[in-house]
Amino acid sequence: MFCKKCGNELSDNALFCPKCGAKIGEEADAAATEPTPAAAADPGAATPQPTVNYSSSDIAQTLLSGSSGINVIVFGAALVHLIQIILWYCHSFYVKVALFDLKETLSMHDACNGTHFICVITVLLLLASIALNVLKGINIDIKASNIICIVGQAWYLGWFLIEYIAGKNEFKDEYYSEMVKIGFTFAGVLMLLLSLACIAYYVLNIMQSKKNAAAVY
Numbered sequence: 001m002f003c004k005k006c007g008n009e010l011s012d013n014a015l016f017c018p019k020c021g022a023k024i025g026e027e028a029d030a031a032a033t034e035p036t037p038a039a040a041a042d043p044g045a046a047t048p049q050p051t052v053n054y055s056s057s058d059i060a061q062t063l064l065s066g067s068s069g070i071n072v073i074v075f076g077a078a079l080v081h082l083i084q085i086i087l088w089y090c091h092s093f094y095v096k097v098a099l100f101d102l103k104e105t106l107s108m109h110d111a112c113n114g115t116h117f118i119c120v121i122t123v124l125l126l127l128a129s130i131a132l133n134v135l136k137g138i139n140i141d142i143k144a145s146n147i148i149c150i151v152g153q154a155w156y157l158g159w160f161l162i163e164y165i166a167g168k169n170e171f172k173d174e175y176y177s178e179m180v181k182i183g184f185t186f187a188g189v190l191m192l193l194l195s196l197a198c199i200a201y202y203v204l205n206i207m208q209s210k211k212n213a214a215a216v217y
Contacts, residue, residue, distance in 0.1 A: 071137045077149075077201060078133035080194055081126045084156060088122060092160070092188035093167060096181045105185055111163040118159060125152030146202045146209070153202070157195040160188075 001010045008019040015024055091105035112118045129152045132145040164182070171180040184192065 071139075074133050074137040077198065078130045078137070080198060081129045081133070081152075084191065084194055084198075085123055085126050087187050087191045087194075088119070088156075090187040091185050092191055093164065094183055094185050095167070096183075098179050098181065108160065108163065108191075111167070112159065122156055122159065125155055128152065146205045150199060150202045153195050153198045157192070157199070160191055160195065 003017040005022040006020040008017055088108045092108050093106045096103045109119055129149045167182045
């Protein structure tokens, strides 16, 4: 056995080097803590970094909170409003006359008798909702944006239900009620569900905003 400090030959049970006085145990400890030659020769080598494992819930929270610069849910709401504009002009209701085996479908535009005022206001409210959601998606929040979006959805859903009830009442007579059936097409069901989901979404936004404001104070 040799001293790692001075190279002097040592006995197997030596605790000290008789030439330089180094402790044999300390040499072993020092050797264990010294950097390897490869690491010392390459000071620019990257320092090992701890591995961080991100779960799917962490990634989802980052996206949904907007801390990544993109709020997926808010942009999704804008897309939903665009779909609602399209659905307004799709066939939402069907009127089926059993006696003659006839079936006619109506869009919301048709159901409103082509009233331009109703259609224009509906489209403008939905376009305003799209704009507000896009701004919020890039972290520009407009005061009362949730209220404006709820008003737009209430208008949208209100006319949808008014036209359906009006159609049902038109054939309320006992004779016609047996012969004429009125219902929702797939587009109509989708209109109804999307509108209800949007209202719930904006109400939850308002509740969350109040909760955050209360936490600050």
